[in-house]
Amino acid sequence: MNTCTKVFLRKKEISGDRISLYLDFYPPIRNPHTNRLSRREGLGIYLYGHPANAREREFNASMMEKAEAIRCRRFEQLLNEQFGFLDKEKLRIDFLEYFRKKCFKKYQKWKIVYQHFYDFCEGKCTVGEINEDFCKKFQAYLLKGGRRDGRKSKLAHNSIAGYWSTFRTLLKEAYQEKLLRENINDFLEKIEWKDTKIEFLSLDEVKKLAATPCKHEVLRRASLFSCMTGLRISDIQQLRWEHIVKTEDGYVMRIRTEKTDEEATLPISEEALAFCGEREEGLVFKTLKRSMINYPLRAWIKEAGINRRITFHCFRHTYATLQMAMSSNPYVVSQALTHKNLETTLRYTHEVPTALLETLGKIKIKPK
Template sequence: MGKSIVTLRKKAISKGRMSLYLDFYPPVWDESLNDFSRREFLKLYIYLKPADQYQKLANAENLHAAEMIRARRQNEINKAEIYSPFEKEQLQLQARGNESFLKYYKKLGQKKEGNNLSIWNCAIRHFEIFLGGKDLLFKDVTVTLIEDFRDYLVKAKSMRKNKKQLSRNTALSYYNKIKTTLKGAYREDKLKTDINAKIGSIKELESQRSFMTIEETRRLFATPCPNDLVRKISMFSVLTGIRYVDIAKLVWSEIQYIENDGYYVIFRQKKTEGAESMPISEEAFSLLGKRRGEKELVFKGLNKWDVDRVLPVWVALSGIRKHITFHCFRHTYATLQITAGTDIFTVSKMLGHRSVKTTQVYARVIDQKKRDAANRISLD
């Protein structure tokens, strides 16, 4: 590494004066800016064209004072260059500790897309409210602080107009964003300790998942749909378990055929960002229509507003009395697979779940249905 240099420089300002400042190369950490900087303004001035003896004397005194400060700063930097590796590491940790954790959190959130970006933004906004509008430095991030934020989320109100209390699972989702940020910060050595490993979590409440039985599913698809494209993607979701967001962005290059094996959908899940290679049935493939350009959308002309408008009407026409959203087709796929005898680990992989625990809710639904069926027969 080249030697660090501190240079005294001048900058023209108002009233025929010049401001004296130091130029650091390479830049040094400035605590007042909470960032690295090449300049330190000394609040010392000289006259460009001194009008009298007093201004000449002032110039000489201020230039001398500025040079003394420059020499002192150069000595400080030179001393830093002879620190031991341990001392340098401690100085680096100290410098990182003075960086903004909140700024780092926001920067991480800005990398997200779509609905995930919206969730991150809400999570960050709640963290800002919790901090009372203040910044938070890495050195001030503690287990106690994060657990206090967890307690805040459990009782927090929604930022929507209804101002309802956040659901437990929404609070958990927001809390997981700060945990992800803590993991990244520790991995990048911005935090001295793995705070994420030391903090508690928010217990997830099992959500009620609506789905259709095989009889209801057949009845729905036997009922004429006001929009044929909505019918096709609905059937495709029931047959594959793929989410609407992934169906909507599906392009023909992601539909592949493997000799002596069959058709596959090879894509990256938008929600989890996980790469998936999913086998699909001939029936599911038949819904895709004629193959077009590799980069063209498979379901061209798809509009979420049309889906949300048509689906309730179609479900009502079929005589199904359940509240069915498009995401319920994914739940239907999972429950029908488990009902048909597919093991939970395979279903978990087919759904792209990171953990089998996420899939177990479907198994519990099926177990409850079996219990309900058993209790229907009584000889009393």
């Protein structure tokens, strides 16, 4: 960044017989927020072009003193490489564009939240508009539960809670990157999650799916692969053959999960590996599309005789629940699911009453 050594006070004649005062930097300074070179700073101070009396002349003299004081302060700030006075440039930065670029580095939910926020602000939003009141209005917008897909039913409460949590993460990152002056999250309430029943498939239902032909074979293979590994759709779509390597103990997947950005080395069974198909270069499930997990998935599940609402994410629940039902070590299952805390994994025990009964039955206090 260039250090400015000279700051000049300049005048410019404008309409209405007025003179506008501004600062001229030489050499130009680079704005740390926009990365653009700045040569001028408008002061918002105006003089009478032709003062007609003593009052107007006194006014001009007073304004010149204020402008000179600002010039001296700017000179000192630039010598100390303090560029906070450029914050007014930062306020004009396109916050919506900042959000959009963030989505490239994040997982799918960020893109969904971006679309909701785009609709809310009608495609225009600057950094200067982001404040407590504006964010609370967006929260209220989400709580109304409107859907972007045109369906009349409202968004599920936990979907809204997740979207709001993602937006608050965006605000936190914008504050940490000094785009926002204050941490607005300090003034925003969370939307609490509600306990919901976790949908999953029984082992017999998984076998039914495996035996049922699917219009999209890649969807069938990816779904069963998720049941056997617990991988999310986002991670399955990004899985590449070079991520699957052979070790002394068998095959493992070395991946970085999209949602949690966690690196993990996960064992993969021979049966699960078979669903990947013939080994080649690039993506494992290269023809798998997001659109397939909607109607095509529902149709396939119905053909298998399963008459419940099962989403692709339910295959991840299936893996976790079946593992817990088999009395697998919860810590190991937590690692396989790349959960950040064990409590998230333990919730699957509530869906397996038989496993709980077996555990309770192991505690005996009566003497033989």
